[in-house]
Amino acid sequence: MTDLLLAPKRMIELEIDGQPVRVFEGETILGACRRLGIDTPTLCYGDTLEPANACRVCVVEVEGSRVLAPACSRKAEDGMKVQTDSERVRHSRKLVLELLASSVDLSTTRGSARRRRPTPIATASAPAITSSPTARRRPPSTRR
Ligand code: FES
DSSP states (O other), X not given: OHHHHSOOOOEEEEEETTEEEEEETTOBHHHHHHXXXXXXXXXXXXXXXXXXXXXXXXXXXXXXXXXXXXXXXXXXXXXXXXXXXXXXXXXXXXXHHHHHHHTSOOTTSTTOHHHHSOOOOOOSSSOOOOOOHHHHHSOGGGOO
């Protein structure tokens, strides 16, 4: 019932990559990007989820802002100027993806080279174990 009594949302206008766009007040920069058809990458964002604001892969550059802003949770503001494809944005997204990839073991993923052929494990006291038949036949004193 109270929803019916709410005033209609005001429209605001901002600029994304030099293109003007009008969105409802309270909409995110990501929503504004999607209205323009600008593809902004997301990982932790979901339409039915509260913004987690965790992965930072959706960052954009907002004019006058010292830090990059997550497009999925930052509200669009009237007169705002946003860059989605600047050098700074691309560099930041690349770093985020590299950090995420470095924390995940991809060796068991489908098509991984490590999965098809296990890497021999060698230590100073024990030579590498290989599947080569000639390596197994050679006496231990001649192995290098
Ligand atoms: S999609 Fe993860 S912070 Fe925006």
